[in-house]
Structures are given as structure tokens and as C-alpha cells.
Amino acid sequence: xxxxxxxxxxxxxAIDVQDLHKYFGDNEVLKGIDFHVSNGQVVCVIGPxxxxxxxxxxxxxxxxxxxxxxxxxEGDEITDPDADIDKLRARIGMVFQQFNLFPHxxxxxxxxxxxxxxxxxxxxxxxxxxxxxxxxxxxADREDAYPAHLSGxxxxxxxxxxxxxxxxxxxxFDEPTSALDPELVGxxxxxxxxxxxxxxxxxxxxxxxxxxxxxxxxLVFMDGGVIVEEGDPAAVLADPQHERTQxxxxxxx
Amino acid sequence: xxxxxxxxxxxxxxxxxxxxxxxLAIAFIADWAxxxxxxxxxxxVKEQFPRVLTIALKNTIVYTAxxxxxxLALGLLLALMRLSSVGPYRWIATxxxxxxxxxxxxxxxxxxxxxxxxxxxxxxxPFGNLGIVTLxxxxxGGAYMAETIRAGIQAVPKGQLEAARSLGMSHGRAMISVVxxxxxxxxxxxxTNELILLTKDSSLVYILGLSLSGYELTKFGREGMxxxxxxxxxxxxxxxxxxxxxxxxxVVRRMESRxxxxx
Numbered sequence: 001x002x003x004x005x006x007x008x009x010x011x012x013x014a015i016d017v018q019d020l021h022k023y024f025g026d027n028e029v030l031k032g033i034d035f036h037v038s039n040g041q042v043v044c045v046i047g048p049x050x051x052x053x054x055x056x057x058x059x060x061x062x063x064x065x066x067x068x069x070x071x072x073x074e075g076d077e078i079t080d081p082d083a084d085i086d087k088l089r090a091r092i093g094m095v096f097q098q099f100n101l102f103p104h105x106x107x108x109x110x111x112x113x114x115x116x117x118x119x120x121x122x123x124x125x126x127x128x129x130x131x132x133x134x135x136x137x138x139x140a141d142r143e144d145a146y147p148a149h150l151s152g153x154x155x156x157x158x159x160x161x162x163x164x165x166x167x168x169x170x171x172x173f174d175e176p177t178s179a180l181d182p183e184l185v186g187x188x189x190x191x192x193x194x195x196x197x198x199x200x201x202x203x204x205x206x207x208x209x210x211x212x213x214x215x216x217x218x219l220v221f222m223d224g225g226v227i228v229e230e231g232d233p234a235a236v237l238a239d240p241q242h243e244r245t246q247x248x249x250x251x252x253x
Numbered sequence: 254x255x256x257x258x259x260x261x262x263x264x265x266x267x268x269x270x271x272x273x274x275x276x277l278a279i280a281f282i283a284d285w286a287x288x289x290x291x292x293x294x295x296x297x298v299k300e301q302f303p304r305v306l307t308i309a310l311k312n313t314i315v316y317t318a319x320x321x322x323x324x325l326a327l328g329l330l331l332a333l334m335r336l337s338s339v340g341p342y343r344w345i346a347t348x349x350x351x352x353x354x355x356x357x358x359x360x361x362x363x364x365x366x367x368x369x370x371x372x373x374x375x376x377x378x379p380f381g382n383l384g385i386v387t388l389x390x391x392x393x394g395g396a397y398m399a400e401t402i403r404a405g406i407q408a409v410p411k412g413q414l415e416a417a418r419s420l421g422m423s424h425g426r427a428m429i430s431v432v433x434x435x436x437x438x439x440x441x442x443x444x445t446n447e448l449i450l451l452t453k454d455s456s457l458v459y460i461l462g463l464s465l466s467g468y469e470l471t472k473f474g475r476e477g478m479x480x481x482x483x484x485x486x487x488x489x490x491x492x493x494x495x496x497x498x499x500x501x502x503x504v505v506r507r508m509e510s511r512x513x514x515x516x
Contacts, residue, residue: 063415063418063419086418086421086422087421089418089419089420090421091421093419094419096416098412100410100416101416102413103435104434104435113430114421114422117426117430118420118426119421162420163420166420166421
């Protein structure tokens, strides 16, 4: 990173989370989160397990319903009960830790089905978009395979291609490499790095500190349902200000 | 000292010997001529054909297929209602399932044939007897299948629905395209069971008092047995039931191993 850009200089907010609270029963997992991702920004969220980082990410496309607070996606309030949730979700790509490819469909069908059923694209167009994205993740030759016949790293790259085929405005990654064998992590991170360099807006919950330092524009450290510290990734990783950040980083680095 | 493996082999030979001895004993004790007279009279066997196939077997297959098709659709609907977030849907589905799962199929047949006529004399169930059979078998089978399908839907990992929803699919679209197809693969074996049970339940059609052209296998066999005072017709229709169920099991096993490969 040559320059440290502030949030405001990077244009409109892609994701704007305001005073977000989330309870699971009596357990408050998010305790008033304010969180912003600007257009074109890559924001990495780190923290110990149970810190609420995945819950925050899942609230952004309403896979978890917030208890209170507001979330805006490109200026549209997704927490509004009257919002067309399906339409908004189609603009937000999501990649899961467990890939969640559809096992009963070929790779190609995984990529085309929601293009056809949600975006109303014709089959030929959907296939064309799908092939373009498979090529992008380096799996152009596997379009007829079923997910079970792919390695974890390949499955995750297909999952990324599937999300990209909807032409999303932004991508959410929920620990995308945590379920992978170590030697397969690199391929997936390389695809994500390419995406970032193309200017894709990304929110990444991860344990890959190297990726956060190299690709991220902002690093957010969460613990106990609050954002403890945030800032330039290299600065936070090299010189954490808060003692909880220091304690966490001393364990993982 | 014999090794454990040698001992296991010796014990297995003892088991084989017992089995062979039992078979030999049966073969010697049995009066084969008497058995053949009672169960497999060739003249009577020939008499059953071709009608046992063209009428009885055909009717059993038609009744079962119609009942199963309706039951499957009803079962899927009830399962989705049971899983609905709308309270009244859940209650209605639970009520229907408990009612028709708890009643003997025979009672349902009587209710739909005699009972319906008495209650609504001005109306008729469409498609005559086939309509009644389809409804009765479908209601009973559907009530059972609803619970099986519900279990199958719940066995599909939650991430599948989440992935589909995150791509912008509505809940209904995600169920139809992603969750239900996977659920059916999981429940293929118990659904096959249900189909085989319905095949046998179709024998209850006799309660409708159909004429010869409406006989299914069991009724056909009983009539044959009564008129000939011999069990041969029953043996013939028993083999016909196996003619349906055994190939069915083979087809399902094929389907299972094929979907296993795509897992």
C-alpha cells in the first residue's frame, strides 16, 4: 500500500451499518456496531471466534435478522421491512466457509440457475456469463463436473464464480479459506486478490493476516460483539493500539 | 491352538451344516405331491392367464400409480405446510396428517365411497371408482409421505437454503430448485417403501364392489381360489406382486447409486 486513504475519499458507502444490535436469545452477540465499506474498498474483519464477525457479515445480506439498528447497501436500507430483500441480495455476492455449492447440479448449472431464475437471463446468455467467470477462476475445463468431484479449493473458486455470475455490486466472504487444506488456500486467495485489483468492493471475514495486509484497505478487529480497533491493515497489524488487539495478534501471528 | 480366524471359519462351517440339514429335513418330510396339488395345479395356473396380467396386474399398477402420484403431491404440500412459518398452515397440515395416518386405509375407502354418497347425494367423485381409489390411497399414502418428506427437507444442510437465498432466490424458488430435489434423494429409500405399501393397500379396492374388469390382483386371486377351491390362483397373484416390487427395488437401487456418484 502506497497511501493510506481515509474512508470518505473513496466515494459513496457501499455498506453502511448503523448501531447494529443482534441477540441470539438472551445472548447479545453484536453490541452496537457502526461499520462502513466504501465503494471499491476491501475491508477485512478479524477477531477471535465468537467475536460476532461472521454474524455482522451475515446481517449485511440479512441471512441473520438484526435485533435493532439499520443497514444500508448502496444507499438502500436492507433492514427496512418493506425492502425487496431478494432484489437487494441479488446485488450482493456471498461466499461461504463451507462453499455451499448445489451438489445435485453440475458446475455450469450452479452458475446459471440463479441467472435464469432471478435475473431472467436467457440460457445462452447465462452460459456465456458463467463460462467467462469459470475462466476467471481458472476452472473453465470443469463445467460438467459435479461439486463432489472437485477439491475444496476448486469448489470455493466455483462458489466465487457463482456469486460473480450475478454481476454483484459487492462481495461478502465468510471465512472463505477456513475449511480448506493449507495447500489449497493460495489458489482461492489469488482469485480474491484479482477481484480486489479489478476494483470489486469486498468485505472479508478472515484469519489470513497476510491477505489482509497485502490486499485490504482497512482492517477491523472485533471482540466480544464490538469493534475494538480499525484502521490501515499494515499499521494495525504492526502496531496495535488496543490491548485486546495486541493479545489476539500475539496469538495468531 | 486354533487361531481366532480358524475358529471363526470352523464356526461358519457348522452354520452351513445346520442350514443344509434343515433343508434336507424339509425336503424329506414334505409330501411334494400333496403340496403341488394344493398350491401349483398346472391346469389352474394356465387358467389364470392372460386375465391375471391384462386385468388384475394392470389394475393394481394403475390404482397404485394414481394413488402414489396424488399422495406424493399431497405429501409434498403437507410437508411444506408443516414447515411453514404461518401457524394455521402448520395446524391444518398436522391435523390432516394425524387423521389419515391414524385411520385404517379400509375406513378411508368406506368413507369416500359409501360415506361420500350418503353425505353429498347430489355430487359424485370424478372419474368414478378410479377417482375414489386415487383419493383414498393418496390421502393415506400422502399423510405418511408428508412426514418422510419433511424429515428429508430438514436433512438438507441449512447452508443450501442460505446459498440460494443469497443469490436472490425467493424462499419458494429456493425450495423448488435447491432444497426439495436434494431432499428427495435423501428419502428415496423410505419413499420406495411407501410405494410398495401402497401397492398392497390397493387390494382394499374390493370394498367398492367392482365388477371383473375392475379386479386387482388380490380380489382376482380370491375369486379364483373360491371358485376352484384351490390355492393355486393365490400363488399366481403372489408372484405377480413380486413381479411389481422386485424390479421396482432394482430400479431404485440403480437410482441411488447414480445419485451417490453425484454427491
